[in-house]
Amino acid sequence: MKMDQKTYSLTDPGSFGKIALILGIIGLAGCAAGYFVDPGRFFHSYLTAFSFWTTLGLGALFFLMLHHLTGATWSIVIRRIPESLMSVLPYMALFFIPIIFGMKELYHWSHPEIVAGDHLLQGKASYLNARFFIIRAVAFFVVWFFLSRILYKNSINQDSGSDGNLTDKLRKISAPGMILFAFTVTYAAFDWLMSMDAHWYSTIFGVYIFAGGLVSALAFFSITVISLQKNKVLETEITSEHYHDLGKLTFAFMIFWAYVAFSQYFLIWYANIPEETIWFDHRYQGGWKYATLLIVFGYFVMPFIILISRGAKRNLTLMRIMAFWLLFMHWLDLYWIIMPNHEHYRAMISWIDIAAMMGVGGIYLWLFWRKFSSNPIVPVGDARLGNSVNTISN
Amino acid sequence: MNVQNKMKVVIAEFDSTAELMRAAEKIREAGYTKFDCHSPFPIHGMDSAMGLKRSGLGYIVGFFAFTGLTAAIILQWWASVVAYPLVISGKPFFSYQAYLPVTFSLAVLFAAAAAIFGMLVLNKLPRLNHPVFSSELFKKATDDGFLVTIESDDPKFDESEVKKYLLSLGAKRIEVAG
Incomplete structure (x- = not known):
């Protein structure tokens, strides 16, 4: 990997994209095999992988709009990473197609004969029906397509000349974008994940999914920056001050995730109403009990203790390990939401899970890398880039 | 003087x-x-030119946050297990889930107070x-x-x-x- 120090574009993008593409194709082949071996398992594994990579992109989209709205300076130098990451979101619409075909396996409300014998599902049928489900999914992807497109295009236009108006324009797009984001993410989480157990509901569920996505996006930024620097790219532009800021945000949103997760659990535990507690009960039976405990300690308690100090956030080796760990935890969190609907007692990872993660992830990372390496890897036209390089974090 | x-x-x-x-x-x-x-x-x-070390305030805050956390758990345990053991909606006496909001709040309260007063003491104020x-x-x-x-x-x-x-x-x- 090589970078031109004047234009900040990658003259040699390295082999990362190729490796990701190859792994993606192998993974997708594995997915196809998985579909024929065990279609039920395949669709659940696939939905987990799809949710993981989509929420990662959504986390990046949120971070980017937050960056524009607050006029943050420190993050300008790393802005191309969330920009490239969220510009992959529209492609996720293609990855959504298998979920439409797997609706019968994933969502029991899509069976008319089950709905006919279920009073509660009949009441929800005006919202939870196959046609409206698909219309909503199309709407989400249309919103994400336009947001990511406009934000990316204007940022690239800025590269050719220092036009101060574009900074303003990006901010003006981000304000309504944030509102659209909140609605689409909430309803996407309700539709794709919560409705798997259609009797159960939690109003905070969308926030829960969003929080996990943002944590994993921030962790992904840290990993990307560290890997770039290991390849001698952006060595002087990104300093431990930027790492410290990224670490602080990762830490803060990890706590936010835990706060939301606990709020969700707490109200259900307190009220103790069977139709609500059943969801947690399913996740505390058989092997799932250990998954639940691993999430509590691995996603909150342990990272909280490890990352609380200033030194830890400036220690790149530690931050890298923790970032990978948090990504794994986000995957486990989604797995823990989705898989108990299929496997009620056994919490065992299957090769289909790995194939799905590789398949969707490989293509996702390939597209990400293609976007990232096709333009200057820092927004060279932003007038505040110099200030961003010299950021000081305390 | x-x-x-x-x-x-x-x-x-x-x-x-x-x-x-x-x-x-x-x-x-x-x-x-x-x-x-x-x-x-x-x-x-300037800090390094003057030879100033990083402030120890963080450790003071951390210590008091932990004290607040422990105090809150002991307080609630004592109240609902030892002093007034009442069955509330069929839950165990020691229902740690119900303690967490107060525990969190007391830890934050102690931490905030320690931050303000610790800052004053370290600056030799008032x-x-x-x-x-x-x-x-x-x-x-x-x-x-x-x-x-x-x-x-x-x-x-x-x-x-x-x-x-x-x-x-x-x-x-x-x-x-x-």
Whole structure:
């Protein structure tokens, strides 16, 4: 990997994209095999992988709009990473197609004969029906397509000349974008994940999914920056001050995730109403009990203790390990939401899970890398880039 | 405080941030400990030039947050298990889930209080007055002055020596307050 120090574009993008593409194709082949071996398992594994990579992109989209709205300076130098990451979101619409075909396996409300014998599902049928489900999914992807497109295009236009108006324009797009984001993410989480157990509901569920996505996006930024620097790219532009800021945000949103997760659990535990507690009960039976405990300690308690100090956030080796760990935890969190609907007692990872993660992830990372390496890897036209390089974090 | 040991402060003005930084380094190397720098805006790198260590406030806050956390759990355990064991909606006496909001709040309360009072104690506040406030030169610290102050309770303090030393460092104006 090589970078031109004047234009900040990658003259040699390295082999990362190729490796990701190859792994993606192998993974997708594995997915196809998985579909024929065990279609039920395949669709659940696939939905987990799809949710993981989509929420990662959504986390990046949120971070980017937050960056524009607050006029943050420190993050300008790393802005191309969330920009490239969220510009992959529209492609996720293609990855959504298998979920439409797997609706019968994933969502029991899509069976008319089950709905006919279920009073509660009949009441929800005006919202939870196959046609409206698909219309909503199309709407989400249309919103994400336009947001990511406009934000990316204007940022690239800025590269050719220092036009101060574009900074303003990006901010003006981000304000309504944030509102659209909140609605689409909430309803996407309700539709794709919560409705798997259609009797159960939690109003905070969308926030829960969003929080996990943002944590994993921030962790992904840290990993990307560290890997770039290991390849001698952006060595002087990104300093431990930027790492410290990224670490602080990762830490803060990890706590936010835990706060939301606990709020969700707490109200259900307190009220103790069977139709609500059943969801947690399913996740505390058989092997799932250990998954639940691993999430509590691995996603909150342990990272909280490890990352609380200033030194830890400036220690790149530690931050890298923790970032990978948090990504794994986000995957486990989604797995823990989705898989108990299929496997009620056994919490065992299957090769289909790995194939799905590789398949969707490989293509996702390939597209990400293609976007990232096709333009200057820092927004060279932003007038505040110099200030961003010299950021000081305390 | 009586007249004999009333504190004196030597104030010296420098031309630029770079000179102030160099002066701070020299003063630290010369072995002075009770000195301070004043400028209208923060200067990056000044902490290390002056030889200031990172504040220990974080550890004080951490300690008190943990104390608040422990106190909250013990308080709630004592109230609902030992003193008034009541069955509430069929839940166990020691329902740690229900304790968490109070535990969190008390930890935050202790941490916030420790941060404020710890900051005051570490800054030796509150104090009613300081000799520098009688100085005309010191007012420039909030305007355009880059100032160094050396206080008379420094073990190395000797008024004429200090003045001479500061002049040799390039101070353009010197005033003694107190």
